Amino acid sequence: MFLRQLTYLIALDRCRHFSRAAESCGVSQPALSAGIRQLEAELGITIIQRNRRFYGLTPEGERVLGWARQTLAALDGLRQEAAFAQNIAGGSVSVGTMPPALLTVSALLEHFRSVVPALHADVRVYSSGEIIHHLREHTLQIGLMYLDQVPQDGLYESHFLFAEKHVFVCSSFVRVPEKENISWQEIQAVPLCLLGQNMRSRQLIDKGFRQAGVVADVRLETDALELLHAELFRGRLASILPVAALPERAEERGLQIRQIEDMSCPDVGAVRLSQGQHTALSEYLWERVQTFKFAP
Secondary structure, three states: OOHHHHHHHHHHHHHOOHHHHHHHHOOOHHHHHHHHHHHHHHHOOOOEEEOOOEEEEOHHHHHHHHHHHHHHHHHHHHHHHHHHHHOOOOOEEEEEEOHHHHHHHHHHHHHHHOOOOOOEEEEEEOOHHHHHHHHHOOOOOEEEEEHHHOOOOOOEEEEEEEEOOEEEEEEOOOOOOOOOEEOHHHHHOOEEEEEOOOOHHHHHHHHHHHHHOOOOEEEEEEOOHHHHHHHHHHOOOEEEEEHHHOOOOOOOOOEEEEEEOOOOOOEEEEEEEOOOOOOHHHHHHHHHHOOOOOOO
16 A cells, blocks of 8 residues: 555545546546555455546545545654654644634744744634544644533543633724623624624624524624624624734724623633644644743
8 A cells, every 4th residue: 555545535535526636646637546446456445436527435435534644644743753853943733723713823823933943834714613623634733712612522632722702893983882891782783794603703692692682783794804804994894703803903993892791701722632643743832832821
């Protein structure tokens, strides 16, 4: 069994198309197809559902895919281990973050680079459920998410980073009560732009409205914080955001911020797989996670 055959399988699952998978691997489509067939012949099973086109993986193929990811992740770890032993200056880390913690990642990476200056980081934005999935599939090493979403099955370890707090935020053109706190009933009267309903942050907000017995006037839903920030500065819509996800220098740039009455939030933390092989670099970075201080 050749490692490139496992690489072909992972690329095919990612691209869902023979030609695009071959292109991503830098080989011809016939070479990729032949490699997959060789893998099937060696294992004695059918991995791909095919008929000139890719129709997905068989159940046996899904299990082989899991082993392929673990194998290549272990190989990448071995390479990093060797490089780390020679020079602590470099290496790579894959980080997944929920949108509300996106601004936290920059500070965390800076914390990493203070001891690993040439660190290469691959940062992806996911929901908490997707982060858990990618950690389990070994396509992420560290996730930033709400800790109440971490499965209690012993497969993950986590570290508290900060206590989350949501606030109401709007431009100075929006008329809201001149006081520190705002109620759900008062927010109801303002058109909102919010994170998508698949995000835990949004689910907490929807729970607040339900418990208050009011219905929000939601005009825009998106997973892109940049779009929410743009709408806030345009002044047409208000929002409810975690403090860690507010635009930089929000109040200096003319945004009003109010505390929300009766709004509780879970803690935010870093998560990784507790089982499996961890490289020297990943162990070193996890130690750095545990000394990271972040104040939203």
